[in-house]
């Protein structure tokens with residue numbers, strides 16, 4: 001795979017390993033929660049390099065979806081995007097001085113040096129079935145794609161979405177009114193294994209279904225009466241109503257509204273077997289491109305399910321029925337989605353209607369988000385906010401509503417992603433967000449916006465906004481580094497109790513009660529959700545040779561609560577741990593790696 005070389009890369013590649021872990025300190029006053037804790041929605045104030053590292057012990061491999069909108073590095077505004085987090089902070093100054101000449105880096109190299117370690121940490125935070133979206137424009141899109149290929153693996157590239165945001169009439173050559181969202185999976189192989197299919201509701205489909213359901217109630221089993229009434233309903237809809245575009249779903253059977261679809265093999269060259277017409281009992285005309293089902297058995301199965309509609313006689317091929325709400329057998333989950341776009345189309349590919357696959361071009365004017373934020377915050381507080389409805393759509397598309405999926409944005413700005421998660425949860429979901437913002441407006445803009453959205457805004461035109469979306473969040477500051485100079489130099493490891501305080505807090509979001517600690521049993525005490533154990537001694541040999549293994553696991557006292565074991569490594573697989581009601585949390589990698 002061709003790779004991108006840039007000055008500083010050889011050093012920055014492993015930089016994330018030397019970033020110290022830090023404590024996350026809750027700020028009760030800035031939180032919107034009775035008891036701030038890590039189980040909540042989170043807003044973290046601080047440099048995301050440090051914040052992401054601080055999140056690792058509790059969230060490594062647990063984030064379902066990441067959306068980031070990093071500085072685009074447009075070169076205008078005289079360094080308006082913040083370099084100080086990556087290149088000019090004392091930590092980086094020192095690091096850069098020792099390696100490359102800071103003056104010598106181009107602005108693109110600085111940007112790449114800033115992005116690399118953050119993307120590596122973001123990758124480590126993603127679940128195996130997780131997905132990352134990165135907004136970018138032409139200034140860095142090509143560089144970004146190259147380093148994402150390297151960090152995530154080019155096989156995990158999913159799409160480069162185009163977001164068309166409006167015309168720029170002052171352009172000299174072309175009006176470049178679009179930007180991109182690069183989409184990568186943590187592991188496409190895992191998505192395939194899980195037979196993941198991403199779909200979203202077709203606009204207007206819900207309304208058609210509700211109308212159908214009401215008519216079904218009114219007319220009972222009389223499909224013809226429902227059909228007539230539904231067609232009349234479509235006719236009287238205003239032209240711009242989204243359901244109008246679905247008026248081809250005008251036929252009714254026991255599975256609801258359906259439309260006819262072509263039954264031939266896409267692209268031609270399909271099989272040609274006999275399909276007998278049920279009335280004339282003669283073989284139906286075979287479509288020019290051949291039948292759309294590979295075998296006559298597969299075709300017969302569709303006929304038996306009532307998913308094929310014959311014409312009056314055999315002189316014309318029948319139709320496929322495509323239902324507004326897909327009948328289970330219409331979805332061939334085996335086929336999955338073509339994540340690479342490089343496979344032959346399958347003739348039996350699911351006819352999914354009512355649901356639709358998302359196109360790779362999104363149309364939404366940037367001004368909509370600008371105006372919305374202005375009215376929400378009572379004035380202009382932030383340049384170039386993203387559109388929360390677009391982000392909510394992406395989030396809904398790739399997350400489950402009710403699995404407590406976590407969505408992370410480490411360049412949070414005005415908090416659009418947090419708002420989008422709350423909006424996505426209007427489907428009754430329990431998704432959570434983690435936002436990181438380094439500027440002081442983490443409280444005065446990011447958190448303020450989320451407070452407003454949660455509590456509601458008096459006098460707002462939008463109904464939902466007036467009422468508020470509900471919810472809570474905990475606000476955190478970054479605390480001191482856990483692994484100080486001495487630890488990193490490899491001379492000292494923290495004492496049991498020092499480390500215990502840190503890991504108990506980062507893993508549970510609660511403070512350790514020293515009185516409960518029993519070091520000889522490696523027991524730290526109970527949190528709201530867990531009995532917590534820390535398998536640790538400040539001794540490298542111990543760390544190398546003492547994993548969470550079956551013997552240790554079997555000796556743990558039984559408990560109503562799950563047992564959370566924090567250790568340097570484990571010799572038990574996830575299924576076994578789940579059976580034993582044990583959760584494993586890896587000790588901060590840096591401590592182990594630096595000493596090993």
Ligand SMILES: C[S@@+](CC[C@H](N)C(=O)[O-])C[C@H]1O[C@@H](n2cnc3c(N)ncnc32)[C@H](O)[C@@H]1O
Nearest residue numbers: 047048069085385386411412413414416437438
């Ligand atoms: C382009 S804005 C994001 C806007 C956001 N998507 C919205 O809709 O409001 C980028 C944000 O990332 C923040 N940022 C830049 N570098 C950061 C860092 N190292 N750590 C945390 N935040 C950072 C900036 O302060 C800025 O607020």
